[in-house]
Amino acid sequence: MTWPGSWWRSPPLPVSTPARGTPGLDLGRVVAAPRQPAPLFPRQSFWLELAELERHATLVGTTGSGKTTTLGRLMHAAVSAGWAVMVVDAKGGRLANVCRALGAAHSLPARVWLPGPAAGWSYDMCAGAPTAIGNRLIGAFEHGRDGQVYRNLSQALVPLAARALVESGEPCTLDTLRHSLDEAHLTGLARRTPDIGLKTELLAMLCDPLHRKALSGVAGRLRTLRFGVFGSWLLPSDHTLDLAGCLREPGVTYLGLPATAASEDVSLVGRVLIQHLKQIAYDGLWSDDTHPGLVVFDEFTSLGDAVQLIDLLLQAREARLAVVVSTQQLPRDQVLRKALVGAGALLIHQVGASEDAESLARSLGTRSGTEVVRQVQLGPAGAVVRRLLRSRESYLVSPDQLARLPVGQAAVCVRFGRQRVAIVQVDALPVPRKES
Amino acid sequence: MPHLMTPSELDAQDLVVLRDLVRFGVLAADQIARRYGDPSLAASRIPFLHDGRVILTWRDTLDGARVYSPTSLGKHLSHVEVDPLSTNDRHLAHDVAVVDLADYLLGHNPDLEWRTERELRRVLDAVAPSRRYIPGDNRHRPDGLLLERGQRVAIELEHSDKFEQRYTRISRWFASEYRLDRVRWYVDQPRIVRRLRQINDQHGFARDIPLEIEPFPPGVVIRKRPNRFEP
Numbered sequence: 001m002t003w004p005g006s007w008w009r010s011p012p013l014p015v016s017t018p019a020r021g022t023p024g025l026d027l028g029r030v031v032a033a034p035r036q037p038a039p040l041f042p043r044q045s046f047w048l049e050l051a052e053l054e055r056h057a058t059l060v061g062t063t064g065s066g067k068t069t070t071l072g073r074l075m076h077a078a079v080s081a082g083w084a085v086m087v088v089d090a091k092g093g094r095l096a097n098v099c100r101a102l103g104a105a106h107s108l109p110a111r112v113w114l115p116g117p118a119a120g121w122s123y124d125m126c127a128g129a130p131t132a133i134g135n136r137l138i139g140a141f142e143h144g145r146d147g148q149v150y151r152n153l154s155q156a157l158v159p160l161a162a163r164a165l166v167e168s169g170e171p172c173t174l175d176t177l178r179h180s181l182d183e184a185h186l187t188g189l190a191r192r193t194p195d196i197g198l199k200t201e202l203l204a205m206l207c208d209p210l211h212r213k214a215l216s217g218v219a220g221r222l223r224t225l226r227f228g229v230f231g232s233w234l235l236p237s238d239h240t241l242d243l244a245g246c247l248r249e250p251g252v253t254y255l256g257l258p259a260t261a262a263s264e265d266v267s268l269v270g271r272v273l274i275q276h277l278k279q280i281a282y283d284g285l286w287s288d289d290t291h292p293g294l295v296v297f298d299e300f301t302s303l304g305d306a307v308q309l310i311d312l313l314l315q316a317r318e319a320r321l322a323v324v325v326s327t328q329q330l331p332r333d334q335v336l337r338k339a340l341v342g343a344g345a346l347l348i349h350q351v352g353a354s355e356d357a358e359s360l361a362r363s364l365g366t367r368s369g370t371e372v373v374r375q376v377q378l379g380p381a382g383a384v385v386r387r388l389l390r391s392r393e394s395y396l397v398s399p400d401q402l403a404r405l406p407v408g409q410a411a412v413c414v415r416f417g418r419q420r421v422a423i424v425q426v427d428a429l430p431v432p433r434k435e436s
Numbered sequence: 437m438p439h440l441m442t443p444s445e446l447d448a449q450d451l452v453v454l455r456d457l458v459r460f461g462v463l464a465a466d467q468i469a470r471r472y473g474d475p476s477l478a479a480s481r482i483p484f485l486h487d488g489r490v491i492l493t494w495r496d497t498l499d500g501a502r503v504y505s506p507t508s509l510g511k512h513l514s515h516v517e518v519d520p521l522s523t524n525d526r527h528l529a530h531d532v533a534v535v536d537l538a539d540y541l542l543g544h545n546p547d548l549e550w551r552t553e554r555e556l557r558r559v560l561d562a563v564a565p566s567r568r569y570i571p572g573d574n575r576h577r578p579d580g581l582l583l584e585r586g587q588r589v590a591i592e593l594e595h596s597d598k599f600e601q602r603y604t605r606i607s608r609w610f611a612s613e614y615r616l617d618r619v620r621w622y623v624d625q626p627r628i629v630r631r632l633r634q635i636n637d638q639h640g641f642a643r644d645i646p647l648e649i650e651p652f653p654p655g656v657v658i659r660k661r662p663n664r665f666e667p
Contacts (some may be wrong), residue, residue, distance in 0.1 A: 179640060183612050184608045184611035184612040184644060185644055187611060187613070187614045187644060188640075188643055188644020188645060191614070192643075203614050206614065207565065207567045208568070212567075212570065
């Protein structure tokens with residue numbers, strides 16, 4: 001591949017190994033690189049530090065363009081460096097096997113939460129303090145512009161009900177919480193609650209029709225979760241995933257949400273997971289003993305425009321959680337779109353949508369310069385030729401190039417620290433199989 | 437022009453009977469006699485009250501006993517403020533049985549207080565304001581309220597087997613009525629007992645409000661109306 005206007009190249013170096021001391025990965029061979037301050041030339045290896053992912057990474061590409069391969073490389077590097085890896089796969093497919101293989105290869109625990117296998121893990125979405133439960137659940141539910149009052153009321157109702165459950169000696173699970181938010185059962189819960197103040201608050205809710213409507217809405221959504229495809233796996237069991245624990249130690253955790261099997265539930269459960277990860281990241285801010293982790297969202301589009309991710313991105317870096325979002329298209333929501341496009345590392349495989357290609361090409365960078373323009377004027381005295389200098393801005397990687405990238409090649413851009421852009425051939429890493 | 441009774445014509449015992457008539461809505465002749473304490477006195481006072489337009493007689497008898505209700509004048513003279521509930525002649529036997537139940541319970545435990553279904557709303561509203569009903573809410577009125585050691589026990593006397601959905605609705609109302617502490621059903625059929633237990637367990641209402649199911653006490657029966665088609 002040739003770059004327009006690139007007329008000079010330094011002699012290619014045999015291997016580019018900047019900062020090899022830090023954990024990272026050899027992403028692949030550089031196929032082409034625009035002129036840039038970083039010494040990056042074709043046929044070199046593209047070394048990506050894991051620390052560079054801590055400002056988050058966005059991986060975009062159409063189906064079959066090589067996203068999963070790239071994700072596998074990132075996950076392998078993270079596991080090799082002793083990082084915790086967590087995958088939220090909204091496609092619920094191949095990455096489960098990759099996770100199992102990675103765990104086996106590194107003799108690390110590989111926990112797979114995927115609805116279906118009877119002996120699999122379960123995820124307790126009502127784990128933690130009452131306020132955290134309320135924030136996690138209500139933050140995950142969508143409320144339209146007119147529904148904000150119900151959102152605010154629900155933020156008060158759910159923690160109160162969760163607290164009442166705990167104080168009356170009952171476990172707070174999806175089942176008990178859903179049950180207790182029913183009007184009749186909430187009255188029963190108020191009767192059993194020893195705390196007079198809490199009892200009064202619960203009963204006050206029942207007196208107000210607006211509160212009761214909000215209650216009914218939350219109970220309905222929890223019922224959707226409980227009796228949806230994932231319902232049986234959202235309750236505590238002998239094998240309950242401790243998400244915070246999973247990110248505290250090396251290991252691979254896979255959370256599969258098969259979008260094609262249950263598209264309605266996927267976005268709801270996915271959003272709850274994002275909210276939960278956000279809370280873990282927040283707790284990490286105040287911890288002296290943070291462990292680096294890689295959180296991967298595959299097929300992010302299937303979660304709808306999950307704006308909850310914005311909050312996660314805001315605080316994950318300080319908690320040393322590198323978030324990689326893999327998606328086929330950029331989200332429609334403008335704030336979320338900006339958050340993804342503004343990630344510290346962009347890995348762009350072949351892009352399908354032209355508007356996405358345009359904005360991604362702009363994010364990869366442009367070069368300003370001047371160009372000479374010849375202007376010919378025909379007059380009575382003959383042709384008059386003028387030469388003009390005009391400012392010109394061109395893409396480092398054009399939208400056309402992004403749309404035509406061959407399978408396996410990705411435009412990679414690191415935007416913080418040692419900034420660099422290149423088109424890299426990302427080859428599949430043969431996942432070592434455990435000797436039988 | 438019929439003679440309308442005046443307050444001065446009512447003695448203290450008449451007022452006791454009249455008040456209970458207004459509170460319960462109905463009383464059978466034997467229940468009125470129990471209140472006078474002397475059947476012969478009752479036999480002389482009932483026609484007197486009837487002639488004074490204070491009470492009216494239902495056409496049907498129950499197990500041969502006449503049944504009486506207060507008139508508007510009777511309600512006025514009693515000075516008892518209750519909810520204006522009408523008495524349905526199809527529920528006459530049930531309402532009379534509720535009076536028998538109340539008499540039995542109060543007779544065996546003088547510390548208890550009984551509030552009839554007509555007094556219920558005022559008693560509960562004095563405890564806490566009622567929740568505001570919204571369309572679709574189910575409403576119910578128990579047969580009575582027993583005030584027992586500071587607790588409010590809703591009393592339901594059940595003898596006609598109803599559909600499961602109806603019992604669910606009633607049980608849900610008891611569970612969601614936060615001004616009640618307990619609910620006690622008096623039931624005369626094992627089938628209804630089974631159904632009530634099953635519904636309360638299935639919907640989890642038994643955890644929400646303590647539930648007691650007991651048989652009819654001695655002397656409490658559903659009295660029969662005469663069969664008009666019998667020769």
